[in-house]
Amino acid sequence: MKNIYLAIDIGASSGRHIAAWVEGGRIEMREVYRFPNGASMKNGHLCWDIEALEGHVVAGLKAAGDMGLAPAAIGIDTWGVDFVLLDKEGKRLGDAVAYRDSRTEGMDRELEQVLSFADLYSECGIAKQPFNTVYQMMALLREHPEYREQADDFLMMPEYLSWLLTGKRAHEWTNCTTGALCDARARGWSEIIRQAAELPERWFRTPMAEPGTLLGPLNDETAARVGYQAQVILPATHDTGSAYMAVPAKDKQAAFLSSGTWSLLGTELSQPVTTEAAMRSGFTNEGGYGGTTRFLKNIMGMWILQCIHQEIEGKHSFAEMAQLAAASGYPAWIDAADNRFLAPKSMLEEVKAALREAGAPEPADLGDVLRAVTMGLAVCYKEAIAEMSRVTGKRFTGINIVGGGSQNVVLNQWTADVCGLPVYAGPTEGTALGNLAAQMIALGDFADLAAFRAALPASCDIQTYLPKG
Structure with a gap:
């Protein structure tokens, strides 16, 4: 009897439960539940609706059972860096504040003292x-100094949701690394950073675990609510960590690009690179599956286009927006890595202001703005690949794009053209597939990550874009 697996993949704007199984060497997938997500103002901060997320996680588990797809294993991934505090009784303290909130302003300068x-x-x-x-964490303790004594532990968002299902706590390594609290070489918490930030030692007692670790079975309450029992397995719980696991074994010298709300462009290394050149170029070293390092650069990504789509109230689909960009002859583009695009009041106006300040012509219409954004992303990718090659000494012969952004055919072609490299676009469900990879390897459906990746071309639609001109 084949194993059924369930990936719970929660992003900044939506989440979904995807059931999967292996049949004839192919990975078959079926979406069983989808739900909205988003941050809103609460108590003066931008917060996630954590209670709604908890409810959707369980509702999706029940939906899988009702459809005859009760899984043997479950894995949860979310975005990185956000966390919740727990008191001595295991109750959540305060709100689940979102990473785009402005509370951290000035904290970098304070730590650098x-x-x-x-x-x-x-x-x-x-x-x-x-x-x-x-x-x-520094900003939270400044606003709520009482949490220094009241809080007994913290969990990152996906580990918190997994704990609610099982009653078992663990910190998943790849996710921990995203927040600048770890010793990249010792593969554990950094005492140097903890002390400098004046964070309580007891917050860091919960053990770390590698992706693929069996956390434990559903607790009795959850099993009764969903109607079955299953093992919860920790995937690479940071969505980018999972997405990188789903890069097909098509070109081993290709750069990786996880394209979603963020564009995360990088490569897998055996060791972190923490040189001055890497620092000045803005590269980050995040933990990867199997002891690897994901050496990558954060670029604003589809977020800019998502905000514009929201501002125009869905007047055009994303595919139509891409075609408007393609039809424009606008000659300039934005720096898509600029933090000014992190959370502006109006993304359309922010893009226009950036172009104006750069001395570019005023965009005549929406198509001009969309071309400036889309070309800006392609140029950022080219610059990041060149920098990454200089810093690591690696030569890249292509670009593997996974995630929802791989559906933007105009951006894919422009990326191939600007970078002068073939682009392999897909799978679109990169994060969910990577989540499933950790589970399937843990339960023995694949021997290792290489075997899983080798199955992807037969399991997913992967398009090739060759440079033109």
Whole structure:
């Protein structure tokens, strides 16, 4: 009897439960539940509706059982860096504040009074981002000093949701690394960073686990609610960590691009690179499956287009927006890695302002704006690949794009053209597939990650875009 697996993949705007199984060497998938997600203002901060997420996780588990797809294993992944605090009774303290909230403003400078950024980077290998977990924790304790005594533990978002299902706590390594709190080489928490940030030692007692670890069975309450028993397995719980696992074994010298809300462009290395050149180029070293390092650069990604889509109230589909960009002859583009696009009041106006400040012509219409954004992403990819090659000494012969952004055919072609490299686009469900990979390897349906990746071309639609001109 074949094993059924369930990936619960939660992003910043939506989540879904995807059931999967292996049949004839192919990975078959079926979406069983989908739900909205988003952050909204609460108590003066941008927060996730954690209670709604908890409800949707269980509702999707029940839906799988009702459809005759009760899984043997379950894995949860979400975005990185966000966390919740727990008191001594295991009750959540405060709100689940979102990474785009402004509370961390100035926290980097405060930490640098004690620990220079060069020393911080040398220790953890994580690029400076205002939302890094270390800055979030510092900001939280500044606003709520009482949590220093009241809080007994913390869990990152996906591990918190897994704990609710099982009653078992663990920190998953790849996710922990995203927040600039880890020793990149010792593969554990950094005491140097913890002390510099003045974070309580007891918060860091829960053990770390590698992706693929069996966390435990559903607790009795959850099993009764969903109608079956299953094992919860920790995937690479940070969505990018999972997405990188789903890169097909098509071109081993190709760069990796996880394209979703964020564009995360990088490569897999055996060791972190924490040199001054890597730091100055803005590269980050995140933990990967099987002891690897994901050496990558954060680029704003589909977020800019998602915000514009929301501003125009869905007047055009994303595919139509791509065609508007293609039809424009606008000559300039934005720096899509600029933090000014992180959370502006109006993305359309922010893009226009950036172009104006750069001395570019005023966009005549929406198509001009969309071309400036889309070409800006392609140029950012080219620059990041060139920098990555210089810093690592690796030569890249193609680009593997996974995730929802791989459906943007215009961006795919422009990326191939600008970079002068073939682009392999797909699978679109990269994060869910990577989540499933950790589960399937853990229960023996695949011998290792190489075997899983080798099955992807036969299981997914992967399109090739060759450079033109």
